[in-house]
Amino acid sequence: MLVGDAPIGAPTAEAVMARAHGENFPVASRVLGRRMRSHLLAIYGFARLVDELGDAAPGDRLAALDWLEQDLERAFTGRAEHPLLARLAPTLRECGLPRGPFLRLIEANRLDQRVNRYQTWEQLRAYCSLSADPVGELVLGVMGAATPARIALSDSICTALQLAEHCQDVAEDLARGRVYLPLEDLERFGCTIDDLSAQHAGGPLRAVLAFEVARARGLLADGAPLVRELHGRARIAVAAFVAGGRAALAAIERAGYDVLPGPPRARRGRMLLTLVATLLETGGRGS
DSSP states (O other): OOHHHHHHHHEEEEEHHHHGGOOOSSSSSSTTTTHHHHHHHHHHHHHHHHHHHHHSSSSHHHHHHHHHHHHHHHHHHTTOSSSHHHHHHHHHHHHTOOOOHHHHHHHHHHHHOOOOOOOSSHHHHHHHHTTHHHHHHHHHHHTOOOOHHHHHHHHHHHHHHHHHOOOOOOHHHHTTTOOOOOOOHHHTTTTGGGGGGGOOHHHHHHHHHHHHHHHHHHHHHHHHHHHHSSOOOHHHHHHHHHHHHHHHHHHHHHHOOOOTSOOOOOHHHHHHHHHHHHHTTTSOOOO
């Protein structure tokens, strides 16, 4: 496959977008206006396409990601080839979004082709700064609220959401040959890589996950002040991301940190209750 050619077996726009309804966290809240929802779904489509090419593309995945970077550049000039990039082009134009966050998402998936373990939390967080944080920056860009201070708060939220997913998806990640729990934390609690492939989580893995859940909850608390920085529908939408993270962490706790049979998920009712609690906690209107 030549770098300039569309990758063989690239997922269709329909296949990528069909996954939006099954995501852990709200992709585009219904409280948002139709145009903003359209922009957020366009960003979601790009992010999911990057992940699909990095995780499941047949053949040379690095070449597939190189092609995607080229098509992103074409999208900035309105000449994209893939339907999801063509759908993204109006969002890039109307919202004035920068290239940097999109390029970091691609770079995260390039990293996935070379690195499958992270020794320290600092290394994993640096990975999250590529794989998760750019999404929050783009969401703020769509909302017209992307100041440096708000982006910093968003980074804490996005890293927390990514860590929550790493905790839920231990078995799925291991099946792909990847471990997204810091090895130093596994060692601290006497957990081995073999423990991650059991049918049920043993004591050491449960202790690791309890530690990571507490860490993710702290990150959400650090980023939650972003909610009061915003107003109207944007405030509710960002509160929904925070609430989604909190509900996911609570679901892991309710499962006794046994994530190996399948990712624990929060029910809709609990999500809504957590959203209300988050809005009350961060009360007041932003400016």
